[in-house]
Amino acid sequence: MREFDITIVGLGPAGGTLSNLLAMHGFSILILDREKSFYPLPRAVHFDDEIMRVFQTIGITKDFLKYTIINKGTKFVNSREKVILDWPRPKKITDNGWYPSYRFHQPDLEKQLRKKLKKYKKVFIKQNSEVKKITNSKNHVDIVYTNTRNHKEYYVRSKYLVGCDGANSLIDNFFIIFY
Numbered sequence: 001m002r003e004f005d006i007t008i009v010g011l012g013p014a015g016g017t018l019s020n021l022l023a024m025h026g027f028s029i030l031i032l033d034r035e036k037s038f039y040p041l042p043r044a045v046h047f048d049d050e051i052m053r054v055f056q057t058i059g060i061t062k063d064f065l066k067y068t069i070i071n072k073g074t075k076f077v078n079s080r081e082k083v084i085l086d087w088p089r090p091k092k093i094t095d096n097g098w099y100p101s102y103r104f105h106q107p108d109l110e111k112q113l114r115k116k117l118k119k120y121k122k123v124f125i126k127q128n129s130e131v132k133k134i135t136n137s138k139n140h141v142d143i144v145y146t147n148t149r150n151h152k153e154y155y156v157r158s159k160y161l162v163g164c165d166g167a168n169s170l171i172d173n174f175f176i177i178f179y
């Protein structure tokens with residue numbers, strides 16, 4: 001059975017960002033995602049200067065910046081187009097060194113995160129891999145996942161596992177309370 005330092009379940013923006021941050025420190029990382037690629041439609045549309053700072057640490061800002069728009073604000077309207085919240089964002093660099101609000105197209109971000117991950121020799125991305133079961137022990141986590149194409153079952157072990165598997169997280173169901 002192969003062993004990794006960390007297994008990350010889910011390669012959306014959260015999994016992609018965390019994997020990059022951990023890979024920078026030399027950990028061996030297995031990333032499992034059940035889809036065959038990233039989701040091609042936009043969902044998240046905005047992030048702020050703190051998040052840009054994280055992207056700066058990862059080293060994707062140079063390429064990613066050209067896919068962003070500095071956001072001067074957002075108006076939230078109801079079904080009759082009446083403004084219910086006006087949220088202006090000053091176009092002024094903050095103490096974090098970036099603008100307070102950026103708009104983006106989520107697939108562009110996911111592409112940049114994956115491109116950067118490919119540079120790390122100890123990062124292994126497995127698409128079409130759906131995590132089915134995790135068993136927590138004192139010193140490691142055992143993981144069972146299936147290949148969504150041929151339905152074959154695989155077993156891996158890692159020191160840590162992080163759930164980045166979105167709103168309907170499976171990992172949530174394995175929450176453990178330490179006494």
Ligand SMILES: Cc1cc2nc3c(=O)[nH]c(=O)nc-3n(C[C@H](O)[C@H](O)[C@H](O)COP(=O)(O)OP(=O)(O)OC[C@H]3O[C@@H](n4cnc5c(N)ncnc54)[C@H](O)[C@@H]3O)c2cc1C
Pocket residue numbers: 009010011012013014015032033034035042043044045046129130131132164165166167169170
């Ligand atoms: C219609 C729609 C509109 C949205 N609009 C906005 C918006 O305007 N602003 C905003 O901030 N957010 C929006 N969201 C939420 C948006 O999806 C999240 O902000 C963002 O995608 C969350 O990133 P994430 O990495 O946490 O999870 P996700 O992007 O959901 O990624 C989770 C990943 O985990 C994988 N996964 C799940 N279960 C397993 C498993 N058992 N085994 C292996 N892999 C697994 C999935 O395949 C997926 O790739 C919207 C969502 C939807 C559906």
